[in-house]
Amino acid sequence: MSETVSRRYGALRPGRPDRGPRRRGAAATSLVAALAAALSAALLTPAPARAAATQPALVRTEAGWVRGETTAEGRQFRGIPYAQPPVGHLRWAEPRPVLPWQGVREAAEFGDRCVQTASWDPGYEEPSHTEDCLDLNVYTPPGSARRPVMVWLHGGGLTAGAGEDVVPDAFARRTGTVVVTVNYRLGAMGFLATPDLDDEARDGVSGNYGMLDQQAALRWVRTNIGRFGGDLRRVTVAGESAGGRSVCTQLASPTARGLFRAGIVQSGAYGDCAARTRQAAVDQGRTFLARLDCADVACLRGRPAEEILAAQAGLNWGPVVGGDFLPVQPAQAYAEGAAAGVPVLNGANQDEGRLFAFARFDGAGAPLTAERYPTVLRTDFGDRALERYPLSAHPSPTVAYATAQGDQRFACPALRLNRALAGRGPVYAYEFADRTSPPFASLRDLDTDFDFGATHVNEVQYLFRHFGLESPLNTEQRRLSRQMTDYWGSFIRDGVPRAAGQPTVPAGGGKVLTLRTAAEGGNALSTGVHGEHRCDLWDNP
Numbered sequence: 001m002s003e004t005v006s007r008r009y010g011a012l013r014p015g016r017p018d019r020g021p022r023r024r025g026a027a028a029t030s031l032v033a034a035l036a037a038a039l040s041a042a043l044l045t046p047a048p049a050r051a052a053a054t055q056p057a058l059v060r061t062e063a064g065w066v067r068g069e070t071t072a073e074g075r076q077f078r079g080i081p082y083a084q085p086p087v088g089h090l091r092w093a094e095p096r097p098v099l100p101w102q103g104v105r106e107a108a109e110f111g112d113r114c115v116q117t118a119s120w121d122p123g124y125e126e127p128s129h130t131e132d133c134l135d136l137n138v139y140t141p142p143g144s145a146r147r148p149v150m151v152w153l154h155g156g157g158l159t160a161g162a163g164e165d166v167v168p169d170a171f172a173r174r175t176g177t178v179v180v181t182v183n184y185r186l187g188a189m190g191f192l193a194t195p196d197l198d199d200e201a202r203d204g205v206s207g208n209y210g211m212l213d214q215q216a217a218l219r220w221v222r223t224n225i226g227r228f229g230g231d232l233r234r235v236t237v238a239g240e241s242a243g244g245r246s247v248c249t250q251l252a253s254p255t256a257r258g259l260f261r262a263g264i265v266q267s268g269a270y271g272d273c274a275a276r277t278r279q280a281a282v283d284q285g286r287t288f289l290a291r292l293d294c295a296d297v298a299c300l301r302g303r304p305a306e307e308i309l310a311a312q313a314g315l316n317w318g319p320v321v322g323g324d325f326l327p328v329q330p331a332q333a334y335a336e337g338a339a340a341g342v343p344v345l346n347g348a349n350q351d352e353g354r355l356f357a358f359a360r361f362d363g364a365g366a367p368l369t370a371e372r373y374p375t376v377l378r379t380d381f382g383d384r385a386l387e388r389y390p391l392s393a394h395p396s397p398t399v400a401y402a403t404a405q406g407d408q409r410f411a412c413p414a415l416r417l418n419r420a421l422a423g424r425g426p427v428y429a430y431e432f433a434d435r436t437s438p439p440f441a442s443l444r445d446l447d448t449d450f451d452f453g454a455t456h457v458n459e460v461q462y463l464f465r466h467f468g469l470e471s472p473l474n475t476e477q478r479r480l481s482r483q484m485t486d487y488w489g490s491f492i493r494d495g496v497p498r499a500a501g502q503p504t505v506p507a508g509g510g511k512v513l514t515l516r517t518a519a520e521g522g523n524a525l526s527t528g529v530h531g532e533h534r535c536d537l538w539d540n541p
Contacts (some may be wrong), residue, residue: 079107416506
């Protein structure tokens, strides 16, 4: 966005002191004493601090003052930098602490999104080429009590998205929590690995810049959140899709220890949270260098973001195993007891695969036909899958394929993650199963009657204003939304998900909280989710 610099830095202005009403004394001596005290206080108290006494949305962070906004839901502070802009020599380097500023920084608008292409999501019609993007947003409910904190990591395949994708102001008010949403580097900017970057990295392994950004944001929270009414001892890190996958990774990272006391993984266990091997990441880095006709990173640092973005297309971006950040694969860390021993709320959606199957087939104008179905399923999933997903059991070939894809990619890895983490701390399992849910915002205006069901991302609108929009939930769905918010809020506050009048979720034991509207049977504990998703096939391919 072209207005980045003027919006972020041009709005700085010093705070103005709030002098308050003048007081009159009955005697000359008391008047003189009062004037002397007032003058002394004015001289010793910085102007922003005096303004903060009457402006609840004025807060002093470690780096300087920020001014947010007060709404009916509470206070919100948007676009606060938590690290220096990763530009110039800091492009492909660990995030550095943000430099202090003078005066008051306006925090009433979101910062810029990290470098990414345009997409079909609302508000993402244009690409972002802005590297000065390491910002976060803070939402606090009314009141002055010390609140538990949730730090939200956005989805987007580690190549797209931003902290602004969810607006959790109503969630913060209803749950009594402080919510922080975070931007982090994406795609090649966040996950490039090369031999010369390995030489620059402190632990000899490059490619984890986006993950290190997340940890820098968590350290910012630890240092500053008390000033916003948050309790630094009660921080939960949460995310959906790539954000949930990020939580999986942070659970296994030794350098994240002490930065959070609980985790929420929503549809994030795909691929068993595995990172790229160093060799695979470096090989991909060489391919990337060749696309830009560069021999080294010094050349890359001179290329504009537009060229970096174009060259990253079609490559696999994500964290890299090895080194201090992630010594071993997450699954190995869980098995060896090296992962963080914290409570985890983990789950997936019942029809995760329908979004992806629609995009591949119907959305591309080539619906999967009955004639092609056996060949496509065998090619992608093997002969045994065709036996377990007969076309006759599903309303269409695309939905049949989507069911297999969702089970293999999301549902069964989520259940495996529950078992893997069970020895490290309490694990609470859920499945979002409201098949009547409206398609999330990106899908609503599509000219299709495709039944998305409880597909990937659809649960997010039940917790937050997704893309800042109100979702068209009916009365039953709004009730489920409140129940889900209460479950999540209870977990953030106490480490145990509870909701009044609803089933209590046990830790472990194979029981899964199935989330449905009352009209569809209501919330219930199930022991049959593993069988419903045919995980005996996918756990033993």
